[in-house]
Amino acid sequence: MDSLQQPSSNLNAILRAISIACSDAWSYAPLEESIIRHCSRRWAEMFGLDENAINSGAGLSIHDPLIAEGCVRLGLPANWLVHELRHARDSSRALPETQTESGKTYRTTTTVVFDDGGRPIGRLWIVHCEAAIPIPQAVWHRAVEARQELSLLTPRESDILSLVSAGLTNKVTAQQAGISEKTVEKHRASIMRKLGVRSVAELIRRVTEADLLTEA
Incomplete structure (x- = not known):
């Protein structure tokens, strides 16, 4: 096929x-x-x-x-x-x-x-x-960009992102995902690189922006 x-x-x-x-x-x-x-x-x-x-x-x-x-x-x-x-x-x-x-x-x-x-x-x-009231065009474009960036993540990275954005520590995230803290750190580094962010706060903001498309 x-x-x-x-x-x-x-x-x-x-x-x-x-x-x-x-x-x-x-x-x-x-x-x-x-x-x-x-x-x-x-x-x-x-x-x-x-x-x-x-x-x-x-x-x-x-x-x-x-x-x-x-x-x-x-x-x-x-x-x-x-x-x-x-x-x-x-x-x-x-x-x-x-x-x-x-x-x-x-x-x-x-x-x-x-x-x-x-x-x-x-x-x-x-x-x-x-x-x-429509979403301002600038906000809409940021939401689209955020959704596109999130689509670049692997399924495993998406799982880790959901745990991190929920405010869980690396230790708890590792326990929830069944992996080591070191592996969590590697996934977080890859996620932040793909999304172009440098902090967890920026990471959560990108996730929130992407969610605007669902809410719309």
């Missing part, structure tokens, strides 16, 4: 699980395909689609009339989602926001998905809807 064209069976299983548990409105498509293969419940509800049909394996073409109808119901141009997906293939980034006449603001971020060998296999799109 060509890993550049479609996700592995493990990734399929992971995406199916996340689609149920995650509260974000997201969808996933393999590279070089115009078919949504997986989506979260919130994403399906947003566009008025059948999440079970999409997650069953067949997926849904981004050109399907149902997607256009869903966009119109949201007050967006019928080709909005198609336009967003077509212009999100270069790298992990935030796309320009779209405002509707109702006052709602839609933002889309795109993240490249890699396999265990570091090869790109697909793309994840997360749609955010703001009905209240």
Whole structure:
């Protein structure tokens, strides 16, 4: 199976699980395909689609009339989602926001998905809807940068980061992770280097900034 064209069976299983548990409105498509293969419940509800049909394996073409109808119901141009997906293939980034006449603001971020060998296999799109006071553009950009930096961490580093950002000491973190304090220190050094921070306070700030995308 060509890993550049479609996700592995493990990734399929992971995406199916996340689609149920995650509260974000997201969808996933393999590279070089115009078919949504997986989506979260919130994403399906947003566009008025059948999440079970999409997650069953067949997926849904981004050109399907149902997607256009869903966009119109949201007050967006019928080709909005198609336009967003077509212009999100270069790298992990935030796309320009779209405002509707109702006052709602839609933002889309795109993240490249890699396999265990570091090869790109697909793309994840997360749609955010703001009905209240929008996040200032400068804050939004910092949040996107923080989320992109966090995506560079290995799964183990992400685990250590969650413990460190919770305020645990190296000793307690080591006990929780089942590793030595020296290994924790190495992971922390790698995490701080990747995130471009020099202190735990800065580290926590970057995590908080990244969380703004989830809250949006």
